[in-house]
Amino acid sequence: MDAVLKSLMASAKSEADAAAQANAAIDASTRPSREEAEAAVRTLIAWAGDDPEREGLIDTPKRVVRAYEELYSGYRTTTGTLLDRTFGEIGNFDDLVLVRDIEFHSHCEHHMVPFVGKVHLAYFPVERVVGLSKIARIVDVFARRLQTQEHLTSQILTAIDEALKPRGVAILIEAEHMCMAMRGVRKSGASTVTTQFTGVFRDDPQEQVRFMSLLRGVRS
Incomplete structure (x- = not known):
């Protein structure tokens, strides 16, 4: 009986690991690129009413994306x-x-x-x-x-x-x-x-x- 239980538990763990890996692969394949993320930041700056091409904001999209990598590293x-x-x-x-x-x-x-x-x-x-x-x-x-x-x-x-x-x-x-x-x-x-x-x-x-x-x- 113990052997059967251990086998079932191992199988369940294996299936759970496989599901986690599949979800990770899906997330990786659907995640927007860095360039797309930076473009989204530029859009938000323009929507807020400023010029994303002015000197003070020209590098802001890159900085925001780098900040997001740290702020949301928990994912x-x-x-x-x-x-x-x-x-x-x-x-x-x-x-x-x-x-x-x-x-x-x-x-x-x-x-x-x-x-x-x-x-x-x-x-x-x-x-x-x-x-x-x-x-x-x-x-x-x-x-x-x-x-x-x-x-x-x-x-x-x-x-x-x-x-x-x-x-x-x-x-x-x-x-x-x-x-x-x-x-x-x-x-x-x-x-x-x-x-x-x-x-x-x-x-x-x-x-x-x-x-x-x-x-x-x-x-x-």
């Missing part, structure tokens, strides 16, 4: 390789691990303007932990894509939960959205908070309280 990065190495030398440690104040910059998928903030994440390890810098890198992978804060919250938590299979994960993201500050209602300083919990954090309200207390610097 070219996967989380699997970041979380495939864990460490088992944790002795009898069985309490939560908390990383606070992970700064991030992302872009709203509705208006393509920035939203910036901080991620706070905790998890209860089971025998193994992950390097702390890897958690910050996971945040960057998903933040450097077009996002909503709600989806960003869920993606980060799911990546940690699936890779480490801890007893629970807690995440809180607080951010300011420029689509509210720069346009529309123009309410600068408004903060949006999203949370999500799994395992013991979801099932035990006291652990949620302790998580929130630790974020405020209060020891329980």
